[in-house]
Amino acid sequence: MIMNKQQVYDFLLTIPKGKVTTYGQIAMHLGNIRFARGIGKILHNNPDPDRYPCYKVVNAKGELSHNYAFGGMPAQESRLKADGIEVTNGRVDLNQYLYRSEIE
């Protein structure tokens, strides 16, 4: 099974407002946790940042991407807050905001 960035972007669109996801969750959703890295690449090459809420993607620890390409971490943090997600010290509470698609 190969992962298409389209799959990743589509998954982002399925994230309900006020929720976030992790690279691992996306990867697992696609089939394998090991896709996490590819996802990072894909989001970095995100062709439509306005269309795909890449800001909803955080790492396994809930930390925001310090390499965020659209204004830096503050911008991502601001977007998350706009969605009702509280960000503290560049991190979000996964236990509360992590979107669990259909795993577990």
Added chain:
DNA sequence: TAGATGACTCACA
């Protein structure tokens, strides 16, 4: 075509 890189994650010290 082949080699190197990265917005990751997990395990162990």
Added chain:
DNA sequence: ATGTGAGCCATCT
């Protein structure tokens, strides 16, 4: 709790 090492895949040069 923090640091290092290894594994994985897709994309870039």
